[in-house]
Amino acid sequence: MFTAAKLFYMKTVKSCILMAYVGVLAISYQSCKPKQVVLQPAAEVIEREAPAERVVAEPKKEEPKAAPTQPAATPATPPNYTFKNIQFEYDSHVLKTESYAILDQIAREMQKDANAKFVIDGHASIEGTAAYNMELSIDRANAVKLYLVNSGINGNNLAVNGFGATKPVASNDTEAGRTRNRRVEIKHID
Template sequence: MAYIGILAVSHQSCKPKQVVLQPAAEVIERETPAERVVAEPKKEEPKAAPTQSEPAPVAPPNYNFKNIQFEYDSHVLKTESYAILDQIAREMQKDPNARFVIDGHASIEGTAAYNMELSIDRANAVKLYLVNSGISGNNLTVNGYGATRPSASNDTEAGRALNRRVEIKHVD
């Protein structure tokens, strides 16, 4: 019996198969009511990345510097002067060829010779800080004026404190 079953199955598998083609179904397009149509948002094509990046605009240097103040009878920079000097250094670095004059001043206390020496020491302390911040020392000129050019009255302590200063000016 098993033999007959195998013959029957193999006999069926050996017959050539006929390909039955059915006619293609007719496609009927239906119109959809206007309220059912939902417009898909148009997708924007991604923009190509620029091959050359444009340099960021650099603001022109601002040479309107604050004065650097010092304690009485000292050429050591005050702690609050560091932030001012860091800002000055950043502005100076925008134009590495710019030249500056560093003018040191003193209040009226002390002898004229001592105040002259102190004002030069104050200007040099500022120059040293700027050189250590990356500014070329060749672009910085130091002057000392002692108490000869006060910016405030030397009659009050507040005025004398304002006169203990260093001014930095851009040379055209």
């Protein structure tokens, strides 16, 4: 039979095992919780004009010419709103790694005109139900919007649309075509 010491020892061991189990569950729970994205306020961008070149005309011996009263303005390069496809992983609104460089370039172009408005159109491939693909395409468009807002673009200048699998750019019969259809397109609104 069990003695009092053995029962005490068994209860102590069970208590320790239970406490360890609770501790592991608590740690696991914290690591599995969805992470909340923290938006940091964008720093104020102050654009400074580059100093204009000063042109001084060399005076002729007959008629001296006065120097120009206003310096010549340097032409600013207009924004390029030709954006490439932004690609996503299969069945996900997670951006593919190669899309980061494209989004960084898009953010730089968008910052050239702080008042420009854009629409972000999300798309999906044919796999899944129509309702699921619609939700996925909206999530993809919102993922791009979040990336751009975190890059300093005003979120009020970005509208989001989801089209699901209704506007494919390639055949959904091949994996290569389905990959091209998992995309987001950004268009400038005139």
